Structures are given as C-alpha cells and as structure tokens.
Amino acid sequence: MKYRTHTCGELRLSDVGKKVVLSGWVQRIRDLGAVLFVDLRDRYGITQLAFYEENKELLEEAAKLGREFVIMAEGTVTERESKNKKLPTGDIEVKVDKLTVLNASKVPPFTIEDQTDGGEEIRAKYRYLDIRRNPLKNNLIFRSRVTQAVRNYLTEQGFIDIETPYLIKSTPEGARDFVVPSRLHPGQFYALPQSPQTFKQLLMVGGMDKYMQIVKCFRDEDLRADRQPEFTQIDCEMSFVEQEDVLQTFEGLIKHLLKKFHGIDTGDFPRMTFAEAMERYGTDKPDIRFGMELGEITDLVKNKDFKVFSSSEYTAGIAVPEAANFSRKQIDELTKWVQRPQIGAKGLVWVKYNEDGSFKSSVDKFFNEEDFKQWAERMQARPGDLMLVLSGNKEATRKQLGALRMEMGERLGLRKSDEFAPLWVLDFPLLEWDEETGRYHAMHHPFTSPKPEDIHFLETDPGRVRANAYDLVLNGNEIGGGSIRIHDRELQQKMFKLLGFSDEEAQRQFGFLMNAFEYGAPPHGGIALGLDRLVAILAGKESIRDFIAFPKNNAGRDVMIDAPDYISEEQLKELHLRLDLD
Ligand code: ASP
Secondary structure (H helix, E strand, O other): OOOOOOOOOOOOHHHOOOEEEEEEEEEEEEEOOOEEEEEEEEOOEEEEEEEEOOOHHHHHHHHOOOOOOEEEEEEEEEEOOOOOOOOOOOOEEEEEEEEEEEEOOOOOOOOOOOOOOOOHHHHHHOHHHHOOOHHHHHHHHHHHHHHHHHHHHHHHOOOEEOOOOOOEOOOOOOOEOOEEEOOOOOOOEEEOOOOOHHHHHHHHHOOOOEEEEEEEEEOEOOOOOOOOOEEEEEEEEEEOOOHHHHHHHHHHHHHHHHHHHHOOOOOOOOEEEHHHHHHHHOOOOOOOOOOOOOEEOHHHHOOOOOHHHHOOOEEEEEEEOOOOOOOHHHHHHHHHHHHOOOOOOOOOEEEEEOOOOOEEEOOOOOOOHHHHHHHHHHOOOOOOOEEEEEEEOHHHHHHHHHHHHHHHHHHOOOOOOOOOOEEEEEOOEOEEEEOOOOEEEEOOOOOEOEOHHHOOHHHHOHHHOEEOEEEEEEOOEEEEEEEEEOOOHHHHHHHHHHOOOOHHHHHHHHHHHHHHOOOOOOOEEEEEEEHHHHHHHHOOOOOHHHHOOOOOOOOOOEOOOOEOOOOOHHHHHHOOOOOOOO
C-alpha cells in the first residue's frame, strides 16, 4: 500500500516500534521550535505526528505545512511523553522520517473543528469541508448504519429490493410534480416520482409478494422549514395482507432499530384513531412523551356572558404544568405567539390555578371559582398549573391548541431527545374537502381502500368514509404512512370519479394500473417511511438537513453547486422549450 499502512484512528501502545505510513489532513500544527507536532486527521481519527530537531531539514519542511494540507507521513510509532487521554491514539505518536505533501490547501473559510466558527451559509457552500467535521461526518456514518439495518431487517423478512424508474408520469401524492422535458418526444414530459406508488402496486400484480426499496422521491411543494424537495423513503408493499399484517411488520422494524441503536425495548406501540388524536392532541401526529392533553369546555361556557366563548363552536384548553407563576410579560408573549399568522388564533384566555387552590384569570369578570374548577377537571389541571384556553371553529382551534401544546412541551423540556414514543394513528378519513377547489381530495392517495363497512357512504356521505390507512408517528413526527389498496378496477374507477376525474382522464393517467387490476391483482397494501427524518430522530436530532450529505436550503437551492440554474438557448431549443418569464 503506497499511501498508508494504517488509518489515523488505529495505532495504540501495542504498535510501538512499528514502521508505519499514514495519510490524511493537517488538523493542527504546534511549532515549539525544537519540535513540531502535527495532528493528522482522516475519517477514522487523529494521530499525532512528531518532527524533532535532529532532522532539521524535515523539521523545516513540516513548518511549511498549513491547515488542511493533504500529506503522507512515514515513520515509527513511539510512546508519547505526555499522553492525551481524550484521544484513542493518545498514548502514541509517529516520529516522522519522511514527509510528502500530496496536495496543498487554501486556508479553509471556517475551522474544521467540532465547534466551528463558520455560519450555516458558508458551511453549506463548502459542504465538502463541513463533511470533514465530526458532527456531519458522524451523522452520515449513522445514516449508513441505519440504512443498512433497515435493509437487512426487511430482507430477512423476505422483502425483495427492486428499483423502479425515475422518469415516469404523475403519481399523485398531493404535491406538484417535478417534470423533465423529453427531447425525443416534442412537447411531452416525464414526471419524477412523488413516490413509486403505482409501480410497487404493479409489482404486486406481478407476483413479487414483498417489495422494498430505499428510494428518492421528488415533490415540488411550497417550501416549509426542514422539508426537502427530494428526500428518501423506505418504500414497501406486501401482497395478501390486511392492515394488521402491515402494522406488525413495520412495528417490528422500528422496535428492531430502537433496540439496536438505543438498547430500548418498547412494548407494543399504542394505537389511536385519527378522530381520537385530533380530539386529545389537536394533531394527527401527537407527541405522546408528555400529557397536556386538550380539555374541551364548550358546553361549560355556553350559557355565560362571555360572548367570545358562548358564540364559538368549540372552546378548549391545555394545562401547562407548574406555570401558574408565569409573569404578565410571559403571558403576553404567549398571546402574541398564538396570534402569529402561522398559528392564527385571535386571542388567548389564561387561568392561573394557584398553589393555594385559588384562581386568577383574564376572564374573572365572567366566570367564578366553580367554573374554573370544572375547567381544571377537564384539562386535568392541578394547583400550580396555568390553563391556556382558545376558542373558535372546531378544526382550526384544535390545531392551534395542538401547536401551542407542542410549543409548551418544547419550552418546558418535555420533548426529551433520548425518549422514544412511537404510535400508530389509524382510521384516517378517506377524503378531505378542499374549500379552494370545491372538491374532495384523497387524504392519503387515490389508491387507498375505504373501510369495507364504510363503502356504502361513498355515494351518500363521502366525507364520512374512513380509509384503511395508517400513519406511524414517532415523537410528534409522522415518520411513515401507508394503506391497504384498492385492487378492484370498478372501485378504483369510482374513487377517481369521486375525486373529480372524468373517466377519460382517469383512463389516460391511470389506465395502466386499472388495466392491471383486470389481470388478477392480489389484495395488497404497504407503507413508506421517511428515512431522513427517521435517522434524525433516532440520532436525537430535529433537522433532517444534517443527515443528508448534500441538502437543499430553505429556498430549495443547492448553494454549493448553485442549482437550479439557467440552461443554454441551445439546450432549450433541443428540448422544444421557449421561456416566458414575464
Ligand atoms: N406512497 C405513499 C407515500 O409516499 C406511501 C404508501 O401508501 O405506501 O406517502
């Protein structure tokens, strides 16, 4: 081996006396005059190189090195005089007798240290330098380990890893498609998959029985914090299964990962219907690591003089533990917080349940102690807690309270990153009414099967039909979702009709799938888990960007390669495109 006999993380006391060759990057130089030390770094660790006065020429050469130079050093492993207990290689150093500079380096725009002086923007631009730092490097290594574990587990369960194409036509997952113009077919476009949904179903028709793929998906959505236009899914499909079979299989996977990476044995995952999740937590992805559940008091405030409440469809609150001593200022800030457009509440009513059992509130004029006692019961408030109450339209208010609950959970440190609380959310509505378009949308996607017992509502009361759909939630994040599919042409056709497709449109876009259903499609179902988020949560972190080697920024740009970018007139012409930017 020319470049190295060992890595920079490998040598120990037992190697003393060995002749070795190491290659890596110069992390740090300490020039003490008579002796010069270099910390040499590679992916595996850091080893100290030592240059002594006795070899003057070499010492002078070493003094010319700079940070992030790539070098090769040959020498002898020796025991260090002053050992560094913090480094696994800290007992030894390599006394160098030959130094080769493999490549010089400009001074990096930020320090390559665990605590760097570089801001987010500059680090994104020089992502390859950021990847040299331990935090990002370790994230990528962790991601690789998780991916490997997922693949091994599913393969052992009999799943076959199959690739599906990226140049396809639209698969509706509720976002816009990214499209690719076709040079060979003027005026026609491929779409990049929002998911391999239709292909995995066709693989079931093809008899593959259990499919898996760790696959990129593309969704052109309005950008939200911590969303990526391209992301990775663990995508799966199974034949001859009911909901229960899918839940068991993927509960098994998550249990396996929690055990492997955290030594945690979770019991069986709790299950909750969508309706219950909305009622208790104001969200379909509740973080159940803490309580603070929504307590509804609509009936208790109906016949009182407080108009805001008595005229509202829904009034409810949460009890923030041990927050009765919040200052006026803190409460004002919370009021502003719920009034931000992202939350959208009109105002916030507060009730302090004091330690001595008395109450103090912003609505003392309208309600008495007896009222507040009843409220406290509904919200499971105890003396010392602060009740925060919102009212208005039921759906919106629940969501606002759900958001407030999460915020308070965060602020009070109740969302502990080393605690894992998975759960299944079941029985989602099949359809969602969209005010803007005046139409129903598939809540999951149009291939999701309605619950057989609800099918008769399809014609009379579509909004009431529940789906055979399920979400896997972990620590307040939706990490996966799936469903039992429709495998019958007629029902699929009916579904498209409900969603506002004409028969012709449905046939043109999804005829291939419905045709396949006529050739012996087995009952089937599946799920997809978001790998980026799953890895981040398993690592106890929030941001998925830190677990993607080359992510896009909040505006959907890759600032390192500077994409998206314009293309040449020539390319446009070849693709039969003309720009109209006004
Ligand atoms: N295709 C779905 C998604 O990407 C998952 C599934 O239904 O299996 O969300």
